[in-house]
Amino acid sequence: GEDVEQSLFLSVREGDSSVINCTYTDSSSTYLYWYKQEPGAGLQLLTYIFSNMDMKQDQRLTVLLNKKDKHLSLRIADTQTGDSAIYFCAESMGLGGGGNKLTFGTGTQLKVEL
Amino acid sequence: GAVVSQHPSWVICKSGTSVKIECRSLDFQATTMFWYRQFPKQSLMLMATSNEGSKATYEQGVEKDKFLINHASLTLSTLTVTSAHPEDSSFYICSVGQSSNQPQHFGDGTRLSIL
Numbered sequence: 001g002e003d004v005e006q007s008l009f010l011s012v013r014e015g016d017s018s019v020i021n022c023t024y025t026d027s028s029s030t031y032l033y034w035y036k037q038e039p040g041a042g043l044q045l046l047t048y049i050f051s052n053m054d055m056k057q058d059q060r061l062t063v064l065l066n067k068k069d070k071h072l073s074l075r076i077a078d079t080q081t082g083d084s085a086i087y088f089c090a091e092s093m094g095l096g097g098g099g100n101k102l103t104f105g106t107g108t109q110l111k112v113e114l
Numbered sequence: 115g116a117v118v119s120q121h122p123s124w125v126i127c128k129s130g131t132s133v134k135i136e137c138r139s140l141d142f143q144a145t146t147m148f149w150y151r152q153f154p155k156q157s158l159m160l161m162a163t164s165n166e167g168s169k170a171t172y173e174q175g176v177e178k179d180k181f182l183i184n185h186a187s188l189t190l191s192t193l194t195v196t197s198a199h200p201e202d203s204s205f206y207i208c209s210v211g212q213s214s215n216q217p218q219h220f221g222d223g224t225r226l227s228i229l
Binding site: 031033035040041042043044045048088100101102103104105106107 | 157
């Protein structure tokens with residue numbers, strides 16, 4: 001079955017860049033996502049990328065996809081204390097409709113220190 | 115604004131009680147909704163896919179008689195945890211698939227604590 005792995009914890013200083021990594025096993029994954037979860041809250045979609053893309057940039061966020069190695073990363077530039085949260089990568093065969101299930105990674109706890 | 119409304123946000127009840135959680139799609143009709151469960155410091159695990167007007171599709175290992183799902187309209191799916199016990203305590207989150215070219219939107223989750 002599908003397996004999505006992330007490192008558990010990342011600590012960075014405020015103002016530095018954060019890079020959160022994710023590896024997945026299902027080569028048929030078509031869409032890959034990054035979600036943010038703050039304590040006690042639901043999931044906030046940050047960005048997603050289609051599998052035929054190598055990179056997607058959205059303001060401070062840059063997503064890199066290496067489809068050959070099945071490796072996805074999220075770079076947060078100028079990391080702020082408000083970025084402290086758990087970040088989940090996820091994959092699916094399709095987007096929201098049509099019953100396309102998301103498989104989530106194990107989550108990375110990002111801690112931003114002053 | 116919010117696309118998905120989940121209610122209640124927090125429930126504390128006695129063992130043996132049945133608890134109903136609602137997931138509403140606010141801006142669009144949703145034929146498909148998803149229910150996830152999250153244990154503390156763990157990832158989200160898909161429990162079931164809720165299909166409007168038909169039976170839900172449950173993931174392996176999820177008891178359908180324990181977790182009743184009803185998707186009676188295009189904007190509302192409910193998850194009922196029947197005869198809840200302390201091991202059912204968890205964070206339950208729903209998501210809604212708007213269309214085939216839009217990603218899923220998540221509710222804010224329901225924290226269920228069974229005493």
